[in-house]
Amino acid sequence: MHNHxxxxxxxxxxxxxxxxxxxxxxxxxxxxxxxxxxxxTVSNYPGTTVEITRGAAHLNKKRYQVIDTPGxxxxxxxxxxxxxxxxxxLSEDSHRIVQVIDSKNLRRGLLISLQLAEMELPxxxxxxxxxxxxxxxxxxxxxxxxxxxxxGTVSTVATRxxxxxxxxxxxxxxxxxxxxxxxxxxxxxxxxxxVELLPQAYISRRALGLMLLAGDESLKGWLHQNLSAAxxxxxxxxxxxxxxxFSHPLSYVITEIRLRxxxxxxxxxxxxxxxxxxxxxxxxxxxxxxxxxxIPFLLAILYLTYRFVGVFGAGTxxxxxxxxxxGRYVNPAAIRLVKAAIPLPFLQELLVGDYGLITMAxxxxxxxxxxxxxxxxxxxGLMEDSGYLPxxxxxxxxxxxxxxxxxxxxxxxxxxxxxxxxAVLTTRILESNKERLIVILLLALGVPCSAQLGVILGMLGGxxxxxxxxxxxxxxxxxxxxxxxxxRVLPGKGSDxxxxxxxLRLPQISNIVIKTAARIExxxxxxxxxxxxxxLFLFFLNWFGLLxxxxxxxxxxxxxxxxxxxxxxxAFIVGFLRRDYGAAGLxxxxxxxxxxxxxxxxxxxxxxxxxxxxANFFMIVKEKGLKVALAMAGFIFPFAILxxxxxxxxxRWMQVQL
Amino acid sequence: xxxxxxxxxxxxxxxWTAREDGQVLxxxxxxxxxxxxxxxxxxxxxxxxxLLRERDLSVREAATPVxxxxxxxxxxGLMEVALSPEGERRARDIIRxxxxxxxxFTEIFELDEAQVESGACNFEHLLSPKVIESVCTFLxxxxxxxxxxxxxxxxxxxRFQVDIQPLVMRLCDLPLGEEGRIVFITxxxxxxxxxxxxxxxxxxxxxxxxQRQPSYVISIGETDMALxxxxxxxxxxxxx
Ligand SMILES: Nc1nc2c(ncn2[C@@H]2O[C@H](COP(=O)(O)OP(=O)(O)O)[C@@H](O)[C@H]2O)c(=O)[nH]1
Ligand SMILES: [Zn+2]
Ligand SMILES: [Zn+2]
Numbered sequence: 009m010h011n012h013x014x015x016x017x018x019x020x021x022x023x024x025x026x027x028x029x030x031x032x033x034x035x036x037x038x039x040x041x042x043x044x045x046x047x048x049t050v051s052n053y054p055g056t057t058v059e060i061t062r063g064a065a066h067l068n069k070k071r072y073q074v075i076d077t078p079g080x081x082x083x084x085x086x087x088x089x090x091x092x093x094x095x096x097x098l099s100e101d102s103h104r105i106v107q108v109i110d111s112k113n114l115r116r117g118l119l120i121s122l123q124l125a126e127m128e129l130p131x132x133x134x135x136x137x138x139x140x141x142x143x144x145x146x147x148x149x150x151x152x153x154x155x156x157x158x159x160g161t162v163s164t165v166a167t168r169x170x171x172x173x174x175x176x177x178x179x180x181x182x183x184x185x186x187x188x189x190x191x192x193x194x195x196x197x198x199x200x201x202x203v204e205l206l207p208q209a210y211i212s213r214r215a216l217g218l219m220l221l222a223g224d225e226s227l228k229g230w231l232h233q234n235l236s237a238a239x240x241x242x243x244x245x246x247x248x249x250x251x252x253x254f255s256h257p258l259s260y261v262i263t264e265i266r267l268r269x270x271x272x273x274x275x276x277x278x279x280x281x282x283x284x285x286x287x288x289x290x291x292x293x294x295x296x297x298x299x300x301x302x303i304p305f306l307l308a309i310l311y312l313t314y315r316f317v318g319v320f321g322a323g324t325x326x327x328x329x330x331x332x333x334x335g336r337y338v339n340p341a342a343i344r345l346v347k348a349a350i351p352l353p354f355l356q357e358l359l360v361g362d363y364g365l366i367t368m369a370x371x372x373x374x375x376x377x378x379x380x381x382x383x384x385x386x387x388x389g390l391m392e393d394s395g396y397l398p399x400x401x402x403x404x405x406x407x408x409x410x411x412x413x414x415x416x417x418x419x420x421x422x423x424x425x426x427x428x429x430x431a432v433l434t435t436r437i438l439e440s441n442k443e444r445l446i447v448i449l450l451l452a453l454g455v456p457c458s459a460q461l462g463v464i465l466g467m468l469g470g471x472x473x474x475x476x477x478x479x480x481x482x483x484x485x486x487x488x489x490x491x492x493x494x495x496r497v498l499p500g501k502g503s504d505x506x507x508x509x510x511x512l513r514l515p516q517i518s519n520i521v522i523k524t525a526a527r528i529e530x531x532x533x534x535x536x537x538x539x540x541x542x543x544l545f546l547f548f549l550n551w552f553g554l555l556x557x558x559x560x561x562x563x564x565x566x567x568x569x570x571x572x573x574x575x576x577x578x579a580f581i582v583g584f585l586r587r588d589y590g591a592a593g594l595x596x597x598x599x600x601x602x603x604x605x606x607x608x609x610x611x612x613x614x615x616x617x618x619x620x621x622x623a624n625f626f627m628i629v630k631e632k633g634l635k636v637a638l639a640m641a642g643f644i645f646p647f648a649i650l651x652x653x654x655x656x657x658x659x660r661w662m663q664v665q666l
Numbered sequence: 667x668x669x670x671x672x673x674x675x676x677x678x679x680x681x682w683t684a685r686e687d688g689q690v691l692x693x694x695x696x697x698x699x700x701x702x703x704x705x706x707x708x709x710x711x712x713x714x715x716x717l718l719r720e721r722d723l724s725v726r727e728a729a730t731p732v733x734x735x736x737x738x739x740x741x742x743g744l745m746e747v748a749l750s751p752e753g754e755r756r757a758r759d760i761i762r763x764x765x766x767x768x769x770x771f772t773e774i775f776e777l778d779e780a781q782v783e784s785g786a787c788n789f790e791h792l793l794s795p796k797v798i799e800s801v802c803t804f805l806x807x808x809x810x811x812x813x814x815x816x817x818x819x820x821x822x823x824x825r826f827q828v829d830i831q832p833l834v835m836r837l838c839d840l841p842l843g844e845e846g847r848i849v850f851i852t853x854x855x856x857x858x859x860x861x862x863x864x865x866x867x868x869x870x871x872x873x874x875x876x877q878r879q880p881s882y883v884i885s886i887g888e889t890d891m892a893l894x895x896x897x898x899x900x901x902x903x904x905x906x
Binding site: 081082084086110112113115116119141144146256257259260263264267268271293294297298299302398401402403404405406414415504505506507508509510511 | 856857858859860861862863864865866868869870871876877879880881883887888889890891892893894896897
């Protein structure tokens, strides 16, 4: 059984792939960034929504492809992310593996190393975050570890580029580990029986056999391709009879044995000095989730966000872009140019008229929305990189429980405040289908994106604080109520709230710049064409006089039920394309003094809850299918009008002064 | 244990619970229900009551009908039984054993209702006082059974009120800032066990509880983690 390998070194060849694996939050992306520089592509792993980042690296004058995989805690996959990482390891051509480990959490890392060793794949251990381990009094005897595992180990501090050359050097001398775990009887004898039935594969048969014993469902496909039905049946019988000898599931029994081995390795290589953990990071971290201090902490962050996004982004920057840049230079110049160059009035109107592509679409997308979304993404990046987001999940877990969700849902919800469409994409971090559906519904229903929020807050600020509170209260209450009902109506179940809280860290400016740039690029590519499309749509409606007809048609609802001027219809029509666009239309009306305070609140509540914008709708179709998307839109549209109508009636009946 | 004693224990248990509930018991309910054997049953109860008296476990049986609504144990409105101090003590013990067993089965083994009942009924006759004391300590000297009925306390529980802490407690009951070594985990479903073990949470691991509100936050090694209370309840630790 213990066929110790001769440790043979496998030199790295030009063009080969280097795969980074490791637990979540160990610094894989940071290492990836150091190795690759700027040639990065992000793509979905085939057949999944899991994103894989690839980049090219020039090391020692040779070219490699580097792949960053999703974080895993075990190579017995429990989630789609973990399965993708495992599949990449199984696939034939991923020869070179670097396992990144958080040095202060060696135990969790070694659980994965043992499995890599079992697969007999050559790999290198990168003990990253060496600085944090040292400051906590943890020292690792890397020589001893190398000796035990039989693979190379290097220590790095990715954020300070420390140890990078050693890492690059180590890459060219990868070895397969010589360590083999003894699982004891009766597992070993069952394993021997299974291994005999398995074909030769890229990873060791012993590792495959253990995955099968552990009941890894995701290997079913592989089994049916590579084995006869009779052999599969035999394997299943072996698994069943072995399982009967344990009261716990075999997957757990196997993990437990591995952890016992890890613990015995740890006792030989780790020396931990008892140190009081009292860096500013841990103290702040404790405050940020404290049942009492956590709340002022949260409010302070909200206030800073408001100052930066609401005041600086939506105020200063928008003013500059809209009034100075576009108002004084771009638009007048464009108008002059178009009028001089193109004699056709139709085209003139199309480009620079009231509903012109330049004067309306471009101005709006670049001058108003861009600064708001951009500043929001900066804040979101800060929250992400500092490690505050999971703490926000801790603080909000209770509220989300009411809606059949857990604290993890806070991530897509907060991102939804930046862009709902992008947020729909991130719902895949939620574990159950039911949770994903509920969050997508709530995003589409009531979470205003930053562009819309900016316009809305600007408008409400012009009325009164009371109006602002009334609007927020109504929207939040509707979200919670709908979530509560959806949790009870939709089939399926929620998932466990088990969330790692990485230490609070000083955000890395370079990380934030890269992430914000990627998000802004995505936003411009996705949103600007839609602005153009929406404007075009309006332009033609107006050109053919249809806008008037629709206004008349919709007036019973708009002026009757909602008590708004018929001119507001235009705003709602564009609201079909983008809600923020619709809100901007209302803003224009309010500026002209055509809306009283109650009308402002009613129209804003309605447009906030209004149908998801086209991009969001398409994203829902992509993630959940046309039927689900149509059902959601079909519920949200009348529901928004209903809530608006009820609010209008209630406010007038109670004669509320705003 | 003789069959006779077994029957006697059942009878005492019924007397106790009926009194607790202020309930009138019909004769059939005391032993097994069954119309045909009514006569035999009546005979059985009579003998049982006789036995109780013989052994000085009961002091009084009123032969005359007692008015409805008076708490006590009555057989077909004919008799009322009151227990002697010795009978009282013995009934208490049986109830205590039964309810502790119920709690053990529900909380730790997570058996369903029917299994819990039959298990508890068998257990109550088997456990020695020493074992019962351990179970009580292990469970942290609980005051109520899973049905919310009081568990009669014994010496061990009174001692506890002064200083002793339960041997093994749920993670959610661990004092804040203290460390505990995981003894076992009783998850509601397998996937949860797999996830916890992947994060290093297995028996033997040492964890520390940092806060309970608004979510449970624990640390294992240098990893901090947030958990639902539901999961923290399923992890049993021994204070390190
Ligand atoms: N102190 C310290 N922080 C690091 C180190 N490497 C990465 N980080 C930080 O750890 C966090 C998580 O890193 P990331 O690369 O996103 O981890 P991934 O989830 O494994 O890709 C980021 O805030 C990094 O700036 C390190 O060596 N030392
Ligand atoms: Zn009970
Ligand atoms: Zn006790």
